[in-house]
Amino acid sequence: MNKWIVLTALTLLLAACSGKDKVVENEGISGGNGAVNEEKPEKVTNVEPEKNKVEAGNLSDFFMEDGAVAQFTGDGIEFSSYRTRTEWLDDTHVNVYEDNGGIEMIKSYRLDEDKIVVLQERPSENEDDKVTLEDLANMEPNKTYLSFPLEVGTEIDVWKVISVDDVVETPLQKFTDVLVLEEKFDDDSYNRSYFARGYGEIMREYHSEEDDAPFKVTSVLESVE
Template sequence: MKRFIILIVLLLSLLAGCGRSARMPNGNKKTDNESTSNQTITEATDTAENQRAELLKAKDFFLFEENVFMDFKGTGNEFAEYKTYVDYVKDDIVQIRSINPGTVSVFVYQYKDGSIVRLFSRGETYYLYDYTSMEENEEIIIKEPIKIGTTWSVGESTTRSITAIDKEVSTPSGKYKALEITTESPNSIIKDYYVKDIGKVKSEFVSKEDKSFTVISELQSIEKNASFVQDIKFYYPDFINDRIISSVKTIHFRTNQDIKKVFEDGLKEPLQGQDLKGTLTPNVKILDIRLDDMKGIVAIDFSSELVKEMNAGTSYELMILDCIANTFGDYFQKDKVIITLEGKPYSSGHILMREGEYITVSKEKVK
């Protein structure tokens, strides 16, 4: 019976098709002409769009601007919402900080060889540090020519391609015509939308295994001339009471700001309300700050005034060094701190350190 019903449906479909042909002998011909005409118009439009878009550069769709803060709304996952800030911009290189409810990450991008390339990424990075000279696991994000069909590989089983040039996209921040980049892997499809002179405005992740599982991040606001606000804990020696005092200061960072000067000023400033002098004397300079993430080391190179102006006995000097170690170790998430003087191992009348010798961050005397 079921097969009979299916057969009847198929016959009715065929008869309906024949009936239309019999009644309108020129109908299909007209439709074919219209279809061909529409196809020609579509192809011509795509060609015109591609020709116009090919004049654009990949860099036009990425953010290389100082002091820009962007806020993205997220749906489908608790970590889909995030905020970004531009840490550093150097010619065609930019370092962007991404903050979501679970972590803070930094990404370094460069425009080179006609592509936006991600040079470096690092998670759990709650401090400000210039990683723009780092390169590892390069990945092309946007590739020229800017035209539909431009395709490239991302790893062994993932492809990325330009799938639209003037895609209309709606976000909480407004409506845009965007460059659509589609990344397809065995398990998912990701569509990223970039707008000229703004950067990314939307991302959409769809699982191939469960198409109902979609994660979307959409731009909801842009703030220009913004600061990245962060608290830094500074440590001060209270030698009379044989203790170390900590004080949190709120810093408003700007893109490309020299963090050495921030620490220099913070450690020189007297601790208000405690009648304590700064940890550093007025003429001390911080010459360099370097991280070794693999070994968990932060190395700070000071000018010789650190020792020349210290005027302290052994116990007080050790307390000052502990304050320096705690300040930098805390901020840069490292438990080992190397202190050098103008590129050479630390040396004073009381303390002599070997090459590579470090101070371990300790809170034993912190009150």
């Protein structure tokens, strides 16, 4: 017998047996016409978390602890140095009292599910000016402070995210994974705010060109008590 005929017959026999096995294995998932619906196994891959995106996490991480007093050292103009005091009223409402030696500002925030909103920003009326939870109860947000998730290019009101992994050296310590927001103006000048989890805003910058000369004002975290 021709060897090619033998090999062909053997191949057909093996194919028939293999097909029969498939029907048995897939019994119960075949279609109504007796056809077999073979389900391909899903390809499993190791998915790494997105490194260029900042999720909300614990929003309270973008403020200091209750009672924390922070000193920011400034350069460029008078009053660029200032001191802040953080006051938590409950788990979702926080006041930050900011004093630059010329004026004290009161900034009140509310933490929502995936964003932080500003309820008020106003000058303190006197030394004993305090904001209570009752004062904030009926206040509507006047702007968004931070909203999540964040990635480069995200816009929050007049601000745009330009980095989520910056490295910032301060007199207090070196910070990594710093979130940077930028506000640009028509004359190409801009403000930048830098945020680090566990501290909140750690630095502010203003840049401009005046008479073809660069002008810069900075305020950077120096100490926390």
